[in-house]
Amino acid sequence: MTSWLVIGGGISGLAAALAVLEQDPGAAVTVLEGSDRAGGKLRGARVAGCEVDVGAEAVLARRPEAVNLVREVGLAESIVHPTRAAAQVWSRGVVHPLPRRTLMGVPADPAALGGLLTAEEVARALDERAETLAAEDASIGDLVSDRLGRAVTERLVEPLLGGVYAGHADLISARAALPALLRAAQAGERLQDAAARALPAPSDGTQSQGSAPVFATVSGGLHRLPQAAAERIRAAGGQVRTGTLTRELRHHTDGGFEVVTGPRPGPTAYRADRVVLATPAAATARLLREVAPDAAGRLASVETASTAVLTFALDTAELGELSGSGVLVPPVEGRTIKAATFSATKWDWVRELGHGAGPGGSDLTLLRASVGRHREETALQRADEDLLATALDDLGGILGRRLPEPVDAHVQRWGGALPQYAVGHVDLVADVRASVAQVPGLAVCGATYDGVGVPACIASARRAVAQLHPAQ
Template sequence: MRPRIAVVGGGLSGLTAAYQLSRDLPDARITVLEASERLGGALHTADFPSGPMELGAEAFIARRPEASDLVTELGLTGSLRHPGTLGPAILTGGRLVPMPAGTMMGLPSEVTALSGLLSTAELARAARETDLPLTWEPGGDVPLGSLVSQRFGPAVVARLVDPMLGGVYAAPSSGLGLRQVVPGLAQALDRGAPNLTAAARELVAQRRPGPVFATLDGGYRLLVDALARSSGALVRTRATCTALHRVGSRYSLAVTGDGGAWVEEADLVVVAVPVPRAAPLLTTAGGLDTADRALSGIRTASSAVVALEVDRALDLPDRSGVLVATDEDVPFKAITFTSRKWPHLDSRPGHLVRVSFGRLDDDDVLASDDAALTRMAESALADLCGSAPLVLHTRVRRWQDALAEIGPGHDTRIAEVRAELAARLPGVELVGGATEGVGVPACIGSARAAARRLAAKWQD
C-alpha cells in the first residue's frame, strides 16, 4: 500500500521532511499544507529592483554538515557564496567597537581583548573568572547568561553574549540553556575545563580555517524551490490545518483554505509549524499531557526585518554589521551591511542593509506599523553614518512567534514529547526550530531525522 503523508507547514523543516520522505518512501503520496501564500517559512527571498534580497534567515553555518550536505544533494553547490573579511562591530556607549578577537559566542578566551568594551573595573572583574571555583556536573545544563554573569560580570553578557545570540534567538541568554546553545562549551566543561575562559580557549583553538557562514547566490528561494520540486509533493498554499484526529491507525486533518474546507487523510504526519500552532494540534489529537506541559513552557519571540537599498553616497562603516549591546538605549537589535558582508552582492546600484527589531518580552517596538519601523531603520542608519540615507527601495517583513527560547534541559523535554507522541500518536512527528534548536542546519537535521523515523516505522 502506498503511504499517504501530510506535512503541516511549508517552511524549511516541512519541506526538508517531505524531501527526505520522498527519498526513503519513493512511492509515498505527500501533501504539504502551508497556511500562507508562499513556501519557505523563515526563509524569504524578496525581489528588489536590483535583485534578490533576504528578508528572513540570511546565512547558515558552513562548518555544520546538515545544510552543506543538503545543498550538495540538491545540486546547488555552484551557488554557494561566503562572506568577505569584514567583521561586525558592537554598539555600546554610543560608539562602535570592533568585535573582540578570540571569542566563542561572546565568551572571551582572552579577557584582555575586551578592553574596548569594558571599563577598567569591569575588565578586572572579568579577569578574575579564572580564579573562581567552578562547580559543574558533567551532562548538566544551566542558563548560559546567568553563568556568564556570575563568572565574568553582567557587562560581558550585555555587550557580548546577548548581542551575539540576539539575532538567532531574540531572547536574553539568561533564558537559554548552555548545552543547547553552545554545545561545544558544555562538552569542554564535561571534559574537565577548570573555568569558562579555559573552555572558550579550547574551542577557539579547535576552529578550522575557512569561512564560517555560507549563503546562496540567488537567495534561499533556490533551496526552497529545489526542496519542493525534488520532493514531488503536492503543495497546497493558503491551506491551514485546524485540527488533527487519530482515526484507527490513520489520521484525519481538517483543513481550511481558499477553496473552502476539506479533510486530508494520512498514514503519517509531520507537524512543522511554530510551537503556538503545533501544540494545540498535537495535544487535542492525543490528549498528550507531557507534551502539553513541555510545549506550553517554550516561549517564542516575534521579530521584524526592515530591508533597504540606499544610495551609495551614504558612507557606511567599514564593518559587516552592528550588534547592539542590551544596555544600549536604541529600538533595533542589529544591523547588517549586507552588501559589505557579502562581496557577491556589492555590485548593486545601492548599499543593501538589513535592520532587525524584536526581543522576547519587548513587544512595544513591534507594535509600530511598517512605516514607523522603516523610519526607525533610517534613523538608525543616519545616526551610525552621520548623514541621512537616500532610500531607493525598502521592504518590511514580520515574523510572528518564529523564534523559540531554548532553555536549560530543552533536549530532555523534547525527548519526553517524542516519547509520548510515539506512544499516543504513532506516525506523527514534530519538527522545527523548537525541537533541536533554531538555525538552518538544526532545522534540516531535525526534519531529516524525523522523516527517517517515520519511514522506518512504515517499513517495519
C-alpha cells in the first residue's frame, strides 16, 4: 500500500487527495491542514442568520475542472448559474455597464467603449498599431497601455485584475495571466484582434439564451464544495486532519518522507512514500528549505496580496432597488473598495435566502464589498467597524444615495491570500517544478503556479498527483 501525505487542506489539497484515491483506491491518504477547517479560501459564515460565502463565491464554468469536481462529490443537483444581471464599472462618477466583448478588459472593438472612455481615449484605442513585441514577457499594464492607451488599462483592465488577482496591471505578467494577448503581440498582431478571436462572436441577442454560462456556483454557497470533498475523502478511506500545522519536511535517503507537526515540545511525526505540498508559496518555501533549496528560494520571492470580504445584510425596503450584479471600482478613482457584488441580484439562491430573514419577517438584501490590493495593506489596517463604515460610505457614493444601517455585517480577512504573478512568473514556476522533481515522490500544487481560480487549482492538484502516481 502506497502512503500519501497532502499538506494543506484548501481546495487544491482536497482535489489532490481525491485524485490519489481515484487512481489508487487502496492508497493510504492523509490531508494535514493547519487551520481549524478544510477549504482554504472557500468559506461560509452566518450573516443575519443566513449562511453565505465569505471567500470565493463562483467558479469559471467554461473550464471543466471545478464543475466536474462538484459533480464528483455529489453536488451536481446544486449547480447554479448567475442571473442575467449585468456587471458594471464605476468611472468618473457614473456607473457604466461593463463592455461585454472584452478579454480581461481588453476590447475586441474599442468603438464600443464610448461613454466609459472619452472620445479622445476611444480614438487612441482605435489607433492601435500592429507591432512585434520582442520581449519574452511584459506586464499587462505596459502591454495594454502601449497598444491601446493608458485609459483602457486604468478604467477596464485594472478593475478586472483587481477582482481576480487583487493586483496591479503594471506588475502582473502577461505571459502568466493573459498569454493569448502576449503571443499576439509577439506575432505582430493587434491586441483587439486577438481579443476578438478569443471571445464569442457578437450576437444580436436572439441566441443569448443558449449561450454557455461563464460562471457557476453551488446553491447554498461554494463553501459546500470543500465540505463535500472532505466527506468524500473520508468515505473512500482517507483522512482529513485539521488543526495540524506542518513544521518540517524531511526526505530519507532510502526513500520516503517524514513530516513533523505540532508544538516543538510534543511533536508528531508522519511517514509517507509520497508528499504533495498544497500550501501557499511562503509555507511551501519554508518546508522545502532543506529538501529542495533552489525551489524554496524561488518561492520565497513570490509576493502576495491581502484582502477582505465585507458582507452586509440590508433591509430590502430601505435599500431600494439595485441594478446589475455588482460594480467594479478602478483604483484610479481613489476609493477604499475595489468592487461590490450585489449577491441578491446576482444569485437567485441568495435573494431567496433573504426573504423573511430580517426583523419581524422583513426581507433582507445581501451584498458584499471587496477591499485590498497588492502592496496596499494599509487599507486593511483598521478596525472591522471602521472598515465596514468606510465601505458602506463608498458604496453609497457609487450608488448615489445614503444606504441604510446594516441589520448585520461580517468581515472576513484574507491575509496573504492571493499570490502575485510578477513578470517572469512562468519561468519561476518552471524552475520550482524542476527543482522539486529532483526529489523523488514530491510534488507541489496550488494557486501559486498555474492560476488563482478554483478550476486552475484543481488542475494543478491533478497534475501533481499524475507526476507521482506509479502508473504514470
